[in-house]
Amino acid sequence: xxxxxxxxxxxxxxxxxxxxxxxxxxxxxxxxxxxxxxxxxxxxxxxxxxxxxxxxxxxxxxxxxxxxxxxxxxxxxxxxxxxxxxxxxxxxxxxxxxxxxxxxxxxxxxxxxxxx
Amino acid sequence: xxxxxxxxxxxxxxxxxxxxxxxxxxxxxxxxxxxxxxxxxxxxxxxxxxxxxxxxxxxxxxxxxxxxxxxxxxxxxxxxxxxxxxxxxxxxxxxxxxxxxxxxxxxxxxxx
Numbered sequence: 001x002x003x004x005x006x007x008x009x010x011x012x013x014x015x016x017x018x019x020x021x022x023x024x025x026x027x028x029x030x031x032x033x034x035x036x037x038x039x040x041x042x043x044x045x046x047x048x049x050x051x052x053x054x055x056x057x058x059x060x061x062x063x064x065x066x067x068x069x070x071x072x073x074x075x076x077x078x079x080x081x082x083x084x085x086x087x088x089x090x091x092x093x094x095x096x097x098x099x100x101x102x103x104x105x106x107x108x109x110x111x112x113x114x115x116x
Numbered sequence: 117x118x119x120x121x122x123x124x125x126x127x128x129x130x131x132x133x134x135x136x137x138x139x140x141x142x143x144x145x146x147x148x149x150x151x152x153x154x155x156x157x158x159x160x161x162x163x164x165x166x167x168x169x170x171x172x173x174x175x176x177x178x179x180x181x182x183x184x185x186x187x188x189x190x191x192x193x194x195x196x197x198x199x200x201x202x203x204x205x206x207x208x209x210x211x212x213x214x215x216x217x218x219x220x221x222x223x224x225x226x227x228x
Contacts, residue, residue: 036219042221043220045219046217051215090158090159092158102215102217103149103164103172104159104161106158108157109156109157
Protein backbone atom coordinates (compact mmCIF):
# COMPACT_ATOMS: atom_id res chain seq x y z
CA UNK A 1 0.00 0.00 0.00
CA UNK A 2 1.06 3.56 -0.62
CA UNK A 3 0.44 6.82 1.19
CA UNK A 4 1.24 10.46 0.45
CA UNK A 5 1.82 13.35 2.82
CA UNK A 6 1.77 16.91 1.58
CA UNK A 7 3.54 18.80 4.29
CA UNK A 8 1.86 22.18 3.80
CA UNK A 9 -1.89 22.67 3.53
CA UNK A 10 -1.50 26.29 2.43
CA UNK A 11 1.39 28.19 0.87
CA UNK A 12 1.11 31.98 0.32
CA UNK A 13 3.72 33.46 -2.01
CA UNK A 14 4.28 36.83 -3.63
CA UNK A 15 4.16 37.07 -7.40
CA UNK A 16 7.50 36.38 -9.14
CA UNK A 17 8.91 34.69 -6.02
CA UNK A 18 10.06 31.06 -6.08
CA UNK A 19 7.93 28.33 -4.51
CA UNK A 20 8.38 24.76 -3.31
CA UNK A 21 5.46 22.46 -2.49
CA UNK A 22 6.56 19.48 -0.44
CA UNK A 23 5.46 15.88 -0.90
CA UNK A 24 6.61 12.74 0.89
CA UNK A 25 5.40 9.24 0.14
CA UNK A 26 5.62 5.77 1.57
CA UNK A 27 5.42 2.53 -0.34
CA UNK A 28 6.55 -1.06 -0.02
CA UNK A 29 7.02 -1.29 -3.80
CA UNK A 30 8.55 0.82 -6.54
CA UNK A 31 6.39 3.78 -7.47
CA UNK A 32 5.39 6.24 -10.09
CA UNK A 33 4.87 9.83 -8.89
CA UNK A 34 2.64 12.59 -10.18
CA UNK A 35 1.70 16.20 -9.50
CA UNK A 36 -1.74 17.43 -10.53
CA UNK A 37 -3.22 20.94 -10.37
CA UNK A 38 -6.87 21.74 -9.74
CA UNK A 39 -8.26 25.17 -10.53
CA UNK A 40 -11.52 26.21 -8.83
CA UNK A 41 -14.54 24.18 -9.93
CA UNK A 42 -12.48 22.12 -12.35
CA UNK A 43 -11.04 18.61 -12.64
CA UNK A 44 -7.38 17.67 -12.27
CA UNK A 45 -4.72 18.60 -14.81
CA UNK A 46 -1.44 16.70 -14.95
CA UNK A 47 1.57 18.94 -14.28
CA UNK A 48 4.33 16.34 -14.45
CA UNK A 49 5.18 12.73 -13.72
CA UNK A 50 8.12 10.57 -12.72
CA UNK A 51 8.11 7.08 -14.14
CA UNK A 52 11.82 6.28 -14.43
CA UNK A 53 15.12 7.77 -15.58
CA UNK A 54 16.27 11.26 -14.65
CA UNK A 55 15.19 12.22 -11.16
CA UNK A 56 14.59 15.83 -12.23
CA UNK A 57 11.31 16.06 -14.09
CA UNK A 58 10.10 19.11 -15.98
CA UNK A 59 6.42 19.74 -16.53
CA UNK A 60 4.01 22.29 -17.91
CA UNK A 61 3.76 25.95 -16.88
CA UNK A 62 7.42 26.09 -15.77
CA UNK A 63 7.07 23.58 -12.93
CA UNK A 64 9.65 20.92 -12.12
CA UNK A 65 10.00 18.23 -9.45
CA UNK A 66 12.82 16.11 -8.13
CA UNK A 67 12.42 12.47 -7.13
CA UNK A 68 14.54 11.59 -4.10
CA UNK A 69 14.30 7.89 -3.38
CA UNK A 70 16.39 7.95 -0.19
CA UNK A 71 14.20 10.65 1.33
CA UNK A 72 11.01 9.32 -0.31
CA UNK A 73 10.18 12.80 -1.52
CA UNK A 74 8.91 14.41 -4.71
CA UNK A 75 8.87 18.16 -4.12
CA UNK A 76 7.41 20.53 -6.71
CA UNK A 77 9.20 23.78 -7.55
CA UNK A 78 8.79 26.85 -9.72
CA UNK A 79 11.43 29.60 -9.86
CA UNK A 80 8.97 32.46 -10.42
CA UNK A 81 5.21 32.21 -9.85
CA UNK A 82 2.37 34.12 -11.47
CA UNK A 83 -1.08 35.07 -10.26
CA UNK A 84 -2.47 32.40 -12.60
CA UNK A 85 -0.68 29.68 -10.57
CA UNK A 86 -3.18 30.15 -7.73
CA UNK A 87 -4.77 26.72 -7.39
CA UNK A 88 -4.82 23.48 -5.38
CA UNK A 89 -1.91 21.14 -6.03
CA UNK A 90 -2.04 17.38 -5.43
CA UNK A 91 0.82 14.92 -5.20
CA UNK A 92 -0.08 11.33 -6.11
CA UNK A 93 1.63 7.96 -6.15
CA UNK A 94 0.91 4.63 -7.78
CA UNK A 95 2.66 1.30 -7.78
CA UNK A 96 4.49 0.72 -11.04
CA UNK A 97 3.43 -1.76 -13.65
CA UNK A 98 2.65 -5.21 -12.36
CA UNK A 99 2.34 -4.04 -8.78
CA UNK A 100 -1.07 -2.37 -8.68
CA UNK A 101 -0.42 0.08 -11.46
CA UNK A 102 -2.72 2.98 -12.16
CA UNK A 103 -4.55 3.18 -8.83
CA UNK A 104 -3.56 6.69 -7.72
CA UNK A 105 -3.21 7.55 -4.04
CA UNK A 106 -3.42 11.30 -3.48
CA UNK A 107 -2.22 13.61 -0.77
CA UNK A 108 -4.54 16.07 0.94
CA UNK A 109 -3.52 18.90 -1.34
CA UNK A 110 -1.66 22.20 -0.97
CA UNK A 111 -3.46 25.44 -1.67
CA UNK A 112 -1.03 27.81 -3.40
CA UNK A 113 -2.05 31.46 -3.19
CA UNK A 114 -0.12 34.05 -5.17
CA UNK A 115 -0.30 37.59 -3.84
CA UNK A 116 0.48 40.61 -6.02
CA UNK B 117 -9.72 15.25 -30.02
CA UNK B 118 -12.27 15.47 -27.26
CA UNK B 119 -11.03 15.12 -23.72
CA UNK B 120 -12.70 13.22 -20.92
CA UNK B 121 -16.34 14.19 -20.57
CA UNK B 122 -18.64 13.67 -17.61
CA UNK B 123 -22.35 14.18 -17.12
CA UNK B 124 -24.19 15.69 -15.47
CA UNK B 125 -22.16 18.64 -14.20
CA UNK B 126 -24.17 19.03 -11.03
CA UNK B 127 -26.74 16.84 -9.31
CA UNK B 128 -28.87 17.22 -6.20
CA UNK B 129 -30.42 14.16 -4.58
CA UNK B 130 -32.01 13.31 -1.24
CA UNK B 131 -30.94 10.65 1.22
CA UNK B 132 -31.90 7.12 0.21
CA UNK B 133 -32.11 7.88 -3.49
CA UNK B 134 -29.99 6.33 -6.21
CA UNK B 135 -27.77 8.17 -8.69
CA UNK B 136 -25.97 7.35 -11.95
CA UNK B 137 -23.00 9.34 -13.18
CA UNK B 138 -21.54 8.98 -16.66
CA UNK B 139 -18.07 9.25 -18.18
CA UNK B 140 -16.73 9.13 -21.71
CA UNK B 141 -12.95 8.59 -21.93
CA UNK B 142 -10.55 10.19 -24.37
CA UNK B 143 -10.57 8.75 -27.84
CA UNK B 144 -8.50 5.55 -27.92
CA UNK B 145 -8.44 5.12 -24.14
CA UNK B 146 -9.76 1.80 -22.88
CA UNK B 147 -9.60 2.09 -19.09
CA UNK B 148 -11.65 4.24 -16.74
CA UNK B 149 -11.08 4.95 -13.06
CA UNK B 150 -13.51 6.70 -10.72
CA UNK B 151 -12.52 8.86 -7.75
CA UNK B 152 -14.46 10.61 -5.00
CA UNK B 153 -13.20 14.01 -3.82
CA UNK B 154 -14.84 15.30 -0.66
CA UNK B 155 -14.63 19.02 0.03
CA UNK B 156 -11.12 20.01 1.08
CA UNK B 157 -9.72 16.52 0.52
CA UNK B 158 -7.66 14.73 -2.08
CA UNK B 159 -9.42 12.32 -4.45
CA UNK B 160 -10.04 8.78 -3.19
CA UNK B 161 -9.96 5.83 -5.60
CA UNK B 162 -13.32 4.04 -5.97
CA UNK B 163 -12.70 1.49 -8.73
CA UNK B 164 -11.29 0.93 -12.20
CA UNK B 165 -12.83 -0.70 -15.26
CA UNK B 166 -11.01 -2.38 -18.13
CA UNK B 167 -12.51 -4.59 -20.82
CA UNK B 168 -15.92 -4.17 -19.17
CA UNK B 169 -14.70 -5.72 -15.91
CA UNK B 170 -13.92 -4.18 -12.54
CA UNK B 171 -10.16 -4.57 -12.27
CA UNK B 172 -9.38 -2.82 -9.01
CA UNK B 173 -11.49 -1.51 -6.17
CA UNK B 174 -10.81 0.90 -3.36
CA UNK B 175 -12.27 0.93 0.13
CA UNK B 176 -15.84 1.80 -0.79
CA UNK B 177 -19.01 -0.10 0.18
CA UNK B 178 -21.06 -2.18 -2.23
CA UNK B 179 -23.49 0.70 -2.59
CA UNK B 180 -20.97 1.97 -5.12
CA UNK B 181 -21.07 -0.01 -8.36
CA UNK B 182 -20.07 0.59 -11.92
CA UNK B 183 -20.22 -0.54 -15.46
CA UNK B 184 -18.16 -0.17 -18.60
CA UNK B 185 -19.70 -0.38 -22.04
CA UNK B 186 -18.15 -1.80 -25.24
CA UNK B 187 -17.33 1.76 -26.39
CA UNK B 188 -15.28 2.15 -23.14
CA UNK B 189 -17.64 4.70 -21.60
CA UNK B 190 -18.52 4.06 -17.98
CA UNK B 191 -21.18 4.63 -15.35
CA UNK B 192 -20.90 5.00 -11.60
CA UNK B 193 -23.98 4.05 -9.61
CA UNK B 194 -24.53 4.88 -5.96
CA UNK B 195 -27.49 3.38 -4.10
CA UNK B 196 -29.07 4.41 -0.82
CA UNK B 197 -27.38 7.80 -0.83
CA UNK B 198 -26.02 9.19 2.44
CA UNK B 199 -25.21 12.78 3.30
CA UNK B 200 -21.54 11.77 3.32
CA UNK B 201 -21.72 10.84 -0.36
CA UNK B 202 -21.79 14.55 -1.21
CA UNK B 203 -18.60 15.12 -3.19
CA UNK B 204 -17.03 15.80 -6.55
CA UNK B 205 -16.87 12.56 -8.53
CA UNK B 206 -13.99 12.44 -10.98
CA UNK B 207 -13.52 10.10 -13.88
CA UNK B 208 -10.03 9.37 -15.19
CA UNK B 209 -9.26 8.01 -18.63
CA UNK B 210 -6.25 5.78 -19.24
CA UNK B 211 -4.71 4.00 -22.16
CA UNK B 212 -3.91 0.62 -20.62
CA UNK B 213 -0.41 0.47 -22.12
CA UNK B 214 0.54 3.77 -20.46
CA UNK B 215 0.64 5.08 -16.90
CA UNK B 216 -0.96 8.51 -17.18
CA UNK B 217 -4.51 9.30 -16.07
CA UNK B 218 -6.43 12.18 -17.65
CA UNK B 219 -9.25 13.55 -15.55
CA UNK B 220 -12.61 14.89 -16.54
CA UNK B 221 -14.20 18.02 -15.05
CA UNK B 222 -16.17 16.00 -12.51
CA UNK B 223 -19.77 15.74 -11.36
CA UNK B 224 -20.70 17.64 -8.21
CA UNK B 225 -23.17 15.53 -6.21
CA UNK B 226 -25.05 17.10 -3.33
CA UNK B 227 -27.11 14.85 -1.06
CA UNK B 228 -29.71 16.63 1.08
